[in-house]
Amino acid sequence: MAASEPAPRGPGMTWKRALAHAVPRELAAEIETFENQIALKKQGKLDDKLFAETRLRRGVYGQRYDNGRRNDGVAEQSLPYPSGDLTKGPETLWDAPGMQRIKIPFGGLTAAQMRVLADLAEEYSDGVCHVTTRQDIQLHYVHLEDTPALAWRLAAVGITTREACGNSVRNVTACPLAGVCPDETFDVTPYARATSRFLMGHPDTQEFGRKFKVAFSGCGGHACGLVSMHDLGAIATTKQVDGVTRRGFETYVGGGLGTVPYAAQVLDEFVPEEEFLPLAQAISRVFARLGEKKQRSRARIKFLVAQLGIEEFSRLVREERARLTPDERWTAHLAGVPAETERPLAVARPLNGGPRPEGFDRWHRTNVTAQRQPGYAVATITLPLGDLTARQMRKLADLAETYVKDTVRLTVEQNIVLRWVADADLPALYSALADIGLAEPDASTIADITACPGTDTCKLGIASSRGLAAELRARLARVVQDGNEAVERLHIKISGCFNSCAQHHIADIGFYGVSRKVGRYTVPHFQVVLGGQWDQNAGAYGLAVGAVPSKRVPEVLERIVGRYVQERTGDESFRKFVERIGKRVLKESFADLATVPTFEEDPSFYSDWGDPRVYTIADMGVGECAGEVVEVGAFDLAAAEAQVFEAQIQLEEGDSVRADALAYRAMLLAARSLVKQELMSVSEEPNDVVREFRARFHDTGLFHDRFAGGKFAEYLFHRHDHPPAVTPDAARRVVEEAQLFLEATHACAARLAARPVSAVGGAVSL
Amino acid sequence: MVAATDDLQRVGLKLFVADPARIDAREVVPVFHRWIQTRALDHLLIDVADYGHLDEGPRVVLVAHEGNFVLDNGDRRLGLAYYRKQPLERTLADRLLAIGRIVVQAGVRLEQEPALGGRLRFLGEELQVVANDRLTAPATQAVLGSMEAALAPLLGRMYPEGAYTVGRGTEPGERATLTVRATGSLPLATLAERLAPAERPPRQA
Numbered sequence: 001m002a003a004s005e006p007a008p009r010g011p012g013m014t015w016k017r018a019l020a021h022a023v024p025r026e027l028a029a030e031i032e033t034f035e036n037q038i039a040l041k042k043q044g045k046l047d048d049k050l051f052a053e054t055r056l057r058r059g060v061y062g063q064r065y066d067n068g069r070r071n072d073g074v075a076e077q078s079l080p081y082p083s084g085d086l087t088k089g090p091e092t093l094w095d096a097p098g099m100q101r102i103k104i105p106f107g108g109l110t111a112a113q114m115r116v117l118a119d120l121a122e123e124y125s126d127g128v129c130h131v132t133t134r135q136d137i138q139l140h141y142v143h144l145e146d147t148p149a150l151a152w153r154l155a156a157v158g159i160t161t162r163e164a165c166g167n168s169v170r171n172v173t174a175c176p177l178a179g180v181c182p183d184e185t186f187d188v189t190p191y192a193r194a195t196s197r198f199l200m201g202h203p204d205t206q207e208f209g210r211k212f213k214v215a216f217s218g219c220g221g222h223a224c225g226l227v228s229m230h231d232l233g234a235i236a237t238t239k240q241v242d243g244v245t246r247r248g249f250e251t252y253v254g255g256g257l258g259t260v261p262y263a264a265q266v267l268d269e270f271v272p273e274e275e276f277l278p279l280a281q282a283i284s285r286v287f288a289r290l291g292e293k294k295q296r297s298r299a300r301i302k303f304l305v306a307q308l309g310i311e312e313f314s315r316l317v318r319e320e321r322a323r324l325t326p327d328e329r330w331t332a333h334l335a336g337v338p339a340e341t342e343r344p345l346a347v348a349r350p351l352n353g354g355p356r357p358e359g360f361d362r363w364h365r366t367n368v369t370a371q372r373q374p375g376y377a378v379a380t381i382t383l384p385l386g387d388l389t390a391r392q393m394r395k396l397a398d399l400a401e402t403y404v405k406d407t408v409r410l411t412v413e414q415n416i417v418l419r420w421v422a423d424a425d426l427p428a429l430y431s432a433l434a435d436i437g438l439a440e441p442d443a444s445t446i447a448d449i450t451a452c453p454g455t456d457t458c459k460l461g462i463a464s465s466r467g468l469a470a471e472l473r474a475r476l477a478r479v480v481q482d483g484n485e486a487v488e489r490l491h492i493k494i495s496g497c498f499n500s501c502a503q504h505h506i507a508d509i510g511f512y513g514v515s516r517k518v519g520r521y522t523v524p525h526f527q528v529v530l531g532g533q534w535d536q537n538a539g540a541y542g543l544a545v546g547a548v549p550s551k552r553v554p555e556v557l558e559r560i561v562g563r564y565v566q567e568r569t570g571d572e573s574f575r576k577f578v579e580r581i582g583k584r585v586l587k588e589s590f591a592d593l594a595t596v597p598t599f600e601e602d603p604s605f606y607s608d609w610g611d612p613r614v615y616t617i618a619d620m621g622v623g624e625c626a627g628e629v630v631e632v633g634a635f636d637l638a639a640a641e642a643q644v645f646e647a648q649i650q651l652e653e654g655d656s657v658r659a660d661a662l663a664y665r666a667m668l669l670a671a672r673s674l675v676k677q678e679l680m681s682v683s684e685e686p687n688d689v690v691r692e693f694r695a696r697f698h699d700t701g702l703f704h705d706r707f708a709g710g711k712f713a714e715y716l717f718h719r720h721d722h723p724p725a726v727t728p729d730a731a732r733r734v735v736e737e738a739q740l741f742l743e744a745t746h747a748c749a750a751r752l753a754a755r756p757v758s759a760v761g762g763a764v765s766l
Numbered sequence: 767m768v769a770a771t772d773d774l775q776r777v778g779l780k781l782f783v784a785d786p787a788r789i790d791a792r793e794v795v796p797v798f799h800r801w802i803q804t805r806a807l808d809h810l811l812i813d814v815a816d817y818g819h820l821d822e823g824p825r826v827v828l829v830a831h832e833g834n835f836v837l838d839n840g841d842r843r844l845g846l847a848y849y850r851k852q853p854l855e856r857t858l859a860d861r862l863l864a865i866g867r868i869v870v871q872a873g874v875r876l877e878q879e880p881a882l883g884g885r886l887r888f889l890g891e892e893l894q895v896v897a898n899d900r901l902t903a904p905a906t907q908a909v910l911g912s913m914e915a916a917l918a919p920l921l922g923r924m925y926p927e928g929a930y931t932v933g934r935g936t937e938p939g940e941r942a943t944l945t946v947r948a949t950g951s952l953p954l955a956t957l958a959e960r961l962a963p964a965e966r967p968p969r970q971a
């Protein structure tokens with residue numbers, strides 16, 4: 001039976017049987033193995049941790065509340081699932097719905113694939129497809145036992161979920177305009193595809209201590225590939241060799257956002273195209289061999305590169321490369337590269353003076369980009385919060401078939417682009433998109449906010465990034481309408497926690513979720529991050545300037561943007577403006593908004609956007625127990641906050657040594673604020689503070705974050721045990737780490753305050 | 767003989783809102799959260815997903831283990847849908863009856879929510895039934911016919927006078943869908959009464 005024939009359906013049929021003919025043998029074997037592993041786990045024959053990593057490598061993630069507990073705003077409820085204590089990983093209940101991540105290499109989709117994604121969202125999820133910042137699709141509320149069926153259906157249209165999560169090579173991303181961009185050096189699509197295929201399941205990529213992300217960019221100037229924030233990044237470049245133009249890649253390693261961002265470093269300014277895959281293999285081997293395995297928080301390749309230094313890392317890679325046994329897959333794809341260009345469906349025709357539907361001009365201004373090929377354009381579908389419904393996805397597949405065929409791509413801004421639209425077809429396409437609710441304008445503007453799942457579904461979420469993004473979107477659409485181009489071009493990115501999945505470090509204005517204890521309550525807050533750079537492949541990272549209550553963020557944003565509009569000189573960019581004005585001054589302009597009214601004055605501050613529950617009410621019911629000591633701690637913690645902010649200012653002013661010293665001092669102060677809860681007489685001597693902190697809060701696990709473990713405490717220990725940082729990069733890292741250490745201290749203080757008197761750790765010793 | 771849809775478990779059933787302009791879907795978010803707090807439904811209620819930013823399809827989802835309750839704007843018609851996820855016993859006709867009861871009861875409860883001030887009303891005379899399983903029940907005439915037959919007992923209870931029509935959805939790519947329209951207008955509370963399980967006769971002394 002041909003792959004295109006409809007699968008047999010009906011009673012007693014399974015997707016496996018129905019699609020056996022359409023799934024390549026290797027993929028089928030993998031899915032069968034996963035099915036068997038699910039069965040074995042259900043029978044209790046597989047270890048929890050092992051199964052967790054197994055399912056993660058198939059893109060099957062946990063989701064918030066999957067430990068069977070949920071705070072409903074009044075009390076913590078247990079969720080008594082029918083399978084009881086049966087788990088699918090540590091603290092992850094079998095029946096609890098989870099998230100399915102689906103890797104889409106370079107974001108490229110065909111109409112047939114879009115239809116299957118739509119079907120899966122309807123049948124196994126909640127009817128919504130979510131586009132991620134790494135060109136994946138995510139489905140939420142999926143049951144583990146449905147995941148094999150889902151995998152069969154994806155495999156039948158050429159999609160695998162293999163290595164979508166876990167300690168593996170994640171989705172290989174690339175510019176969504178690759179092949180049609182007027183500014184690109186050459187089309188990176190075939191190289192991204194080949195890299196994805198070559199590294200997936202490769203024996204040399206199976207022993208990583210953490211994930212490994214690869215990105216391709218067609219040029220160095222724009223943001224589309226975001227190469228600087230990747231473990232391995234490649235920017236297309238050419239070189240004249242013996243009078244012949246050779247293709248290659250400026251190759252970067254060791255970048256990454258996460259809690260503490262690292263800018264990737266140049267490994268090689270020109271890696272010839274035939275050398276890229278062996279180089280990627282050699283890098284993988286070095287990472288697998290020398291990368292940290294035990295301490296997850298330092299296991300990304302960025303730590304290894306920073307620790308070894310780029311020269312030594314590069315030497316090791318070259319050594320490894322020399323040892324590799326030649327593999328024909330290194331170059332097999334190159335023969336097809338010249339021919340691998342997309343063919344337009346429609347003949348190029350200009351957008352003439354014909355009638356334009358209402359709203360078309362605004363949409364055209366923000367959502368249409370001229371292609372390198374005359375007469376064709378790329379149309380961007382703006383997806384609010386990266387979401388589209390199953391039906392919209394299906395209808396969009398129909399439109400793709402009508403206007404462009406299989407030239408659809410997902411973008412890192414959580415949108416979708418249709419490439420190769422004949423200019424003359426744009427009005428009709430716009431009308432058709434409007435019919436299915438997908439003709440929103442404002443793509444890539446301040447209103448096109450990127451947000452991670454946050455507290456909606458992510459287990460690590462601290463604040464509602466999506467709720468805030470929805471609120472800001474609604475308010476900012478007006479700003480774009482007003483046509484202030486400088487403001488319109490700003491990028492806002494919101495992460496639900498410090499992990500930076502929404503890439504808040506590279507936004508003009510970024511936010512990440514934190515919490516603050518106010519009286520007996522915990523209040524959702526966001527740290528404001530300023531100074532990041534989206535262009536130049538994520539050219540610079542912003543720094544947190546201060547936390548504000550979640551409900552005040554719109555006002556804070558208004559003030560920051562307001563000042564930019566008022567005080568901008570010439571065509572000064574926002575980043576330059578922040579540099580000129582200074583973070584201290586900008587922070588002062590919203591300092592009054594950092595306060596939180598009492599619960600009685602305004603309870604709305606105690607809920608997050610879009611979620612009416614009182615925020616982490618489990619933190620209530622505090623014994624009078626820790627009241628006093630927390631007050632003492634809070635005082636020191638406030639001093640620590642001031643120090644870390646000053647550290648940022650020093651960093652900005654180029655005094656790395658002072659920035660490092662201040663950040664270190666801030667960590668010591670914060671640690672001391674906790675120690676004082678048990679030992680009021682602790683001295684200020686760093687060795688004393690660290691020793692007491694280690695014994696009382698680290699070794700006891702009191703300071704440990706539920707998910708990150710002792711990672712934040714390690715920041716203090718590491719800095720305490722090492723000489724001061726003197727380079728700007730190293731100092732910057734210490735400042736970032738100090739900021740996170742302070743956040744962890746806030747969280748720890750809140751946890752302590754919630755404990756009954758007897759559990760706080762005995763009497764306070766004076 | 768085995769009917770085409772005997773194995774069908776994942777069924778969706780949707781009621782339509784009478785006057786959608788009077789209600790903002792997001793008003794239902796706190797209501798669903800409260801339902802979780804008070805364990806208002808006979809389901810294991812897990813979470814609320816807010817898709818108020820979407821124009822079409824699900825707007826607010828009350829996620830439960832057994833099935834999801836969705837304030838749904840599919841086809842740009844606001845309604846309350848219930849999508850069953852976990853299997854139910856017996857025949858498809860029995861399952862449809864059970865699912866009908868679940869969605870109608872949830873609808874009545876929403877209508878009575880004080881926070882919504884009586885602005886949310888459902889049409890008792892219109893209903894959509896979706897086979898949410900393209901493997902077991904693809905959108906063929908055979909499947910639609912078999913679904914229609916299995917739906918008859920539920921419709922018999924809902925509209926005992928038999929004054930209704932059933933339309934078949936055949937849009938390419940979409941799931942097998944039946945649309946039921948009864949004549950006249952019917953409050954949802956009446957449907958709920960009609961669907962209530964029969965009282966057991968009192969025991970003889």
Ligand code: SF4
Nearest residue numbers: 452458461496497501
């Ligand atoms: S940034 Fe935090 S909340 Fe957002 S998806 Fe990542 S881990 Fe979750």
